[in-house]
Amino acid sequence: MPADSDPSVLSTRFSTQDVPRERQLLAWRERVGHVVDVLPDNDQIARGFAGSIDLHAAGGLVFTEARTEAMVLERSIARVSTDTRRDFAFHVYAEGESGHVSGLNVKRSAPGSLRGIVAFDLNQRFRIERPACRVLTMFLPRSVVAVHIDDCDALHGRVVPENAPLARFVFQHFDATARELPTLKRPDAIDAFDAGAQLLLAAFADKPHALHDSRAALQAAVKKQVKRYVETHLHEADLTPTKIVDALGLKRATIYRWFEQEGGLGAYIRHRRLREAADELARFPNLQITDIAFGLGFKSASDFTRAFRRAFDVSPLEMRLRALDLLHAAANDPVMRMHAAHSRGVRGSG
Structure with a gap:
């Protein structure tokens, strides 16, 4: 391949299914060990461990989809001090809950286990006792987060519950991204990652001007969601604006207004x-x-x-x-x- 050609999205897949039962949890520990430690016990090793993870990287951003049984994850202060990971990991719990999170350096009222979005600063310690779940994770460089969050150190451990403003759109966008990534070309994957990053940062931002940023991020992400739906169903005779807004659970007037530049959603x-x-x-x-x-x-x-x-x-x-x-x-x-x-x-x- 010539040096100036556009490389495809980097994608990898790992599953414990093909690993001997007594090696499954240890194999999972090795697979994610470059980011976080998995704390096994002898009973769990003997029972075996079901886990799979798909990783996609493009445009400087990394997105993963993991399905796992219950486990304990830890990033200790010793680990933080000896490796070079300084980015942020945003966990979107598409199925299951966040589990009990402890080991945070700052005081905050812990909401307990919930379905939502949790931000982790890999430059700080934490411990998660996590139930079985499907979690979608986006890793964002510290420099990107710092542009939108004034005190990004304080972001560590913060939770956005699923019923919070913008959270529903984060869930929808990440779920659609996970489904479509295997078939997306690199520019489309980068667009999906960028939109996801904008939505995440808008959901966590607490600046006075964050409302405008949130609206811009929301509009960009939702329009991409609508356009993906159109491309997927383009050959269906009953594809109409009404069907799209109903299928995606969107507000008709808002979507029609956002497609005004294209002459309306029907014209698009x-x-x-x-x-x-x-x-x-x-x-x-x-x-x-x-x-x-x-x-x-x-x-x-x-x-x-x-x-x-x-x-x-x-x-x-x-x-x-x-x-x-x-x-x-x-x-x-x-x-x-x-x-x-x-x-x-x-x-x-x-």
Whole structure:
């Protein structure tokens, strides 16, 4: 692969399922030991331990999805003093609860085990007695957190319960990110991570101007959520703005206002369908134009043709003929053939 090419998202997966039972908890301890210590006991080792973790990294941010049985995690002061981890870990408990957290250096009223979001400063000690759960974790560099949180040291151990402002959108965004990451290209993964980071920091921020930042982060994250839904359901005939806001549990008036620049949510859906139709006309020259139209939710061929001409100033048939002419010209152009051969060679060397 050439040095200037765009690398894919770094992804790894680990599960104790394929490890002998008596080694499962110790294998898990080795897997997460670069961040936190797992404190096992002999009974737990003998019983075995079920755990899996998917890790994705892109754009300087790291996102993990872990499913585990109950366990005890600790980051001791000795550990803090001997390693170099200084970033923040935000735990979003998608299933299960946070468990009992102790060992924090600052006084605060502990809410006990709950379903919510917990921030941990890896530059400080902590201990978690955690029940079985599914937890989505985002690691943010200290420099990024410090820009949004004045006293970021005081963030350690703070909890945002699931019913707090913005928390619902954090949960929705992280859950969608976990589902879609395996298929996302790197720019889309970076966008998803950035939106998640903005939402997290807005949820924890306590600055006077944080309300404006929160709204901006919320709008960016929710619009991405809506657009992902549109892409996933683009070929469904009953895809409508009403179906989207109902499926995602969003406020109709707010979403319609946020899509005003695109001409409204209905216009955005129509534009994406027409753009997809243009791509399919070029990619699949043997596919009937009516099949493309009906496959993208248009009620009739005439409705599709009128909408296509308004959007691109050509009919679907003219668009297809132009695309075929360009392909034939490229096939007969020796310079283009040489460039195509070179491109295939470069891709093959990656």
